[in-house]
Amino acid sequence: MDHMDRNALSILVYNQPGVLVKVATVISGRGLNVNELTARREVGQPEYTRIVVDFIGEMEKLRQVRGQLEKLEVVKEVTLLSNTAATGDT
């Protein structure tokens, strides 16, 4: 297992107050450290914002965080972006 690889989640969220803290709560609650974070209005879709979070951490935790982010009402979809092809997006 690739322990300390760089991995990112691309999270499409509704553009509403309090969304960033809800996403951050799930991430920090699982002990993941955020390396980089950007939040931008989704092009052509002003009702959505895309948050891209770059982590350093274990893939297993990242998958768990992804599953739990997908459960948030404010999240529309989550995509796993990985630099290690083998881990893939399952």
Add this chain to the structure above:
Amino acid sequence: MQLNGAQILVRTLIEQGVDVVFGYPGGQAIVIYDALYEMQDQIRSIVTSHEQGATHSADAYARSTGKTGVVIATSGPGATNLVTGIATAYYDSVPMVAITGNVPRDLIGRASFQEVDIVSVTNPIVKHNYLVQEVESLAGIVKEAFEIANSGRKGPVLIDIPKDISALKAEYTPQHHFIPRPAPEPDQKQLALIAEKIAASKRPLIYCGGGVTFSDSAEKVRALAEKIKAPVCMSMMGLSSVPADSPYSLGLVGMHGTATANMAVSKCDLLIAVGARFSDRVAGNRVKFAQDATVVHIDIDRSEISKNVSVNHSLVGDAGRCLDCLTAQAPQVGQSDWLHQVLRHKALNGLPDPFSGGEAVNPRAVITALKAVAGPDLIVATDVGQHQMLVAQYYPFSRPRSFLSSCGLGTMGYGLGAANGAAIGNPGRPVALVTGDGSFHMNLQELAVSVSNNLPVVVVVMNNKVLGMVHQWQKLFFGGRYSGTEINRKTDFKLLAEAFGAKGFRIAKSADIRPVLEQAFACGGPCVVDCVIDPRERVFPIIPPGKDAEDMIFTEDMLEEAR
């Protein structure tokens, strides 16, 4: 029709099928309580002693009836007092809608009197929450909150309503009753694969959790078990799903589970988990748990699949629907040596004799007598600790939704509020709270609510003057250094009950058990039965934390030998 926010809220609650709310009024909830006053012939308001008690009542009302529990509190301390109860509901997937008043919008963010950002506080323990910004959106939010609380894996939702919004007028538009969002359909390929695994299995075992209870699928578990000849073990949350007297039931699995259930997990070649999440109290050692088995996980929450224990096959969907599909595709199994072998060992479940101890009151004998005295309709609530595990081990549950306990969060102080909520939601059914002196001290003020509403709640206090479960761990794992657990309170629970306006009884020797419980259940109203229990009582068997079935300890002597 123009109505203020509070009136819209209360009407919308009624439209969502709410007939009782639990809560506590206050400055920022005053308009909401005014609207409740107006509609009191359609919605009952139960005022508890403390907001935490209100959340536990709403929680148990939901667990025991299948409806949504509703709790209302004011801002600041009223709202923060809900936190433990909301977290309790979240961990056990109980549908709940919590409504808090907040300071008016122009005072938010100014550290105003009784202001707290309850939306931020509750983020990790709710499915969703709202700070209502416009009165026009309130009715839609309330309906959506019920929909979210009851869709997929159930859980709590919080709505924070600034006071000016509860007072502002808007056009009232009636809302339809919520419809839960459809669960995903079980994957056909996985179903076929799992049916093949069942056909190939010589030693199948079903492990069920709260998802079975909350999707009302107990009968469907039985149908699958009978068809494939699989015994069934249960987590705490799944306990009342398969009747204790069913030949297929192996009882509780996990840390304090039966030897039969835990050995079956070790020996099975196919484990079918239904609506359960392999918590550390079930799978103490995540790697060794069912390590020789193909593991199948049926759950409505996709994020639970392979979270704690890695599984071979999964079905994401409603437990009842998945079980129906699986039972239809599974082969009919005739004779099963495995089932005979497991059931032959069922009597050797490793549980100590409930009637040993002579004169001294054996808490196990009290628990088994409860059903004999109160009958099969009894709803049993517990607090947390030794008494809770003894109820899980010894009470012969026969109906789903009749066991109310904080299983995931382990909230001491849950029980009395829960017993009250169950009594209110199930008129005509007797309710017992089995508690300990430690847990009971935490929220015993809710006895005032039992008395005010004349609820048929029999509180059985296993009074051993110590915090028994931690005391037991200190004995087993910390060389008998009883730090902080020998509390030895002087509270006289019989007199305490009388001071609250309830009846008080005492069981001081084993011969008292039956006659005193008969008096307690015959009295018709709330009462407290103080049971004098030896502080050296231990809960066995136990699998030490992080270990598996092979490390199960049955007596203190065994632990000494292991050292």
